[in-house]
Amino acid sequence: MLLATVCVAGLVSAKNAEEKKETEKAEVPKEAAAMQCQQVGIFIPCTNESLTDTICWGEGSWNPTYDDAVAEESHNAHLLVEYLCG
Amino acid sequence: MRFYSFLFLMMYCVLYSQSDQLQSEYEVIYKFKMYPDTLSKINPDEEYLSLLINNNKSLFKSTQKAKTDSIVLAIGKQQFANPVNGKVMLNMEKVPTVKFKSEVFNDGGKLMVFKELLRNRFSYPLEDPISWETENETKIIGTFKCKKAVGNYKGRKYVSWYTEDIPIPDGPYVFKGLPGLVLEVYDTKDYVNFSMVSFKKVSKPIVPMKDVAPTKYDNFYKARQNYLDNPAGMISNQTGYSLKPSHVARINSNAKRSNNFID
Numbered sequence: 001m002l003l004a005t006v007c008v009a010g011l012v013s014a015k016n017a018e019e020k021k022e023t024e025k026a027e028v029p030k031e032a033a034a035m036q037c038q039q040v041g042i043f044i045p046c047t048n049e050s051l052t053d054t055i056c057w058g059e060g061s062w063n064p065t066y067d068d069a070v071a072e073e074s075h076n077a078h079l080l081v082e083y084l085c086g
Numbered sequence: 087m088r089f090y091s092f093l094f095l096m097m098y099c100v101l102y103s104q105s106d107q108l109q110s111e112y113e114v115i116y117k118f119k120m121y122p123d124t125l126s127k128i129n130p131d132e133e134y135l136s137l138l139i140n141n142n143k144s145l146f147k148s149t150q151k152a153k154t155d156s157i158v159l160a161i162g163k164q165q166f167a168n169p170v171n172g173k174v175m176l177n178m179e180k181v182p183t184v185k186f187k188s189e190v191f192n193d194g195g196k197l198m199v200f201k202e203l204l205r206n207r208f209s210y211p212l213e214d215p216i217s218w219e220t221e222n223e224t225k226i227i228g229t230f231k232c233k234k235a236v237g238n239y240k241g242r243k244y245v246s247w248y249t250e251d252i253p254i255p256d257g258p259y260v261f262k263g264l265p266g267l268v269l270e271v272y273d274t275k276d277y278v279n280f281s282m283v284s285f286k287k288v289s290k291p292i293v294p295m296k297d298v299a300p301t302k303y304d305n306f307y308k309a310r311q312n313y314l315d316n317p318a319g320m321i322s323n324q325t326g327y328s329l330k331p332s333h334v335a336r337i338n339s340n341a342k343r344s345n346n347f348i349d
Contacts, residue, residue: 038174040166042327045179047336053327074162076325077176079204082183083321084333086340 033058036066042077046085110138113288114267115149116258118186119279123343127276131185134283137258138292144256145292147189154184188348190259191294197260200295201306203313205324208306209298214239218246218264227269227282235264240349242278246271252285259348278348303349310347317341 035058041050053076055069056062063069114137121130134149158181166174189200190212197212216237223234225247232247239260248257250266257268258280272279313320318334321327329337 041173041175043175043177043179044333045177047332050175051327051333070162070166071159074158074176074178075205076327077162078158078178078181080321080325080327081178081181083204083317083337083340086343 033065035060037061038069040073042080044081044084046081051080108140108143108292110140110145110288110290110292112139112254112285113137113290114139114256114258114285115283116280117283118258120185120346120348121277122346124277124346126343133185135186135258135280137256138288138290139254139256140292142192142194143292144192145189145294146192146259147295148184148186150182151184151187154182157181188259189295192256192262195255195263197262198294199260199303200298202295203306203310204320206309207295207298208301208309209295210301210303210306212260213303215263216244216260220264230269232269233266242273242275244271244273244278277346307349314341 057069252267318337
């Protein structure tokens with residue numbers, strides 16, 4: 001029992017130490033990505049027209065990453081179509 | 087053998103301690119029907135809503151809501167990854183809309199209401215729970231014998247049918263607190279109706295709405311009034327889109343037709 005406890009404690013401690021090292025590595029500040037932008041069209045089905053918008057991501061924009069900008073724009077487009085087309 | 091038993095016990099404890107998410111024991115599905123415009127009793131909103139129950143806790147929400155959020159994201163990612171003639175064209179036409187966006191979390195009889203207003207989310211404690219008056223009238227819903235109760239909520243009179251065959255004091259939305267599960271509830275003017283479709287033993291995670299601004303009902307009401315004063319302006323403000331006058335008129339007209347709030 002004692003041996004098992006020591007082993008498990010040892011493993012947990014070792015894992016924590018590894019995680020700590022990884023965390024320390026991850027804390028090295030990365031160079032912030034420069035802002036990039038992309039033009040996007042939003043189709044309005046009830047009026048059969050499209051609206052043009054620009055999404056931006058990176059330093060100085062609302063969205064840190066491209067994926068954040070895509071998610072933001074997708075939700076905004078859905079919201080607009082919902083309230084515009086009823 | 088002892089060693090393996092001990093290891094098994096340790097692993098069980100670790101796994102058990104990590105699965106602290108509340109899981110349902112039962113799920114009740116209700117069909118919701120509501121006329122969004124008080125001036126017109128055509129084209130009612132209809133949706134299936136879920137009540138997940140675990141002992142004295144429950145969560146009431148639309149079954150469509152989480153699906154729609156995922157679909158929006160999936161369609162968005164797919165359309166961004168496949169531009170047409172070099173241009174991304176977002177088409178959200180096929181995304182199913184969510185009619186019932188509110189949620190209610192019941193914690194031992196204390197109700198927390200969650201609301202969505204455009205992209206803002208609010209939560210507030212229910213300060214005026216319904217005071218029910220039970221009556222002698224009975225009727226059968228499915229295989230359950232139900233008793234009648236009446237009560238008022240936000241200016242409307244509601245009739246509720248509950249069954250003591252399922253002694254869970256819960257029900258759809260804020261219609262709870264009777265000595266049995268509410269199987270049907272409607273307002274006396276027939277604008278709003280919840281009726282039970284199924285009652286099953288189901289284990290699903292009970293996860294209330296996240297990223298909400300805690301507030302009081304009065305503040306949510308004011309925020310909604312601000313939106314109703316200028317719907318297109320608020321949508322433009324939240325999305326950053328510049329709207330044409332025809333779009334503004336259309337959004338404002340649609341908003342006027344959605345004037346029947348259950349609250």
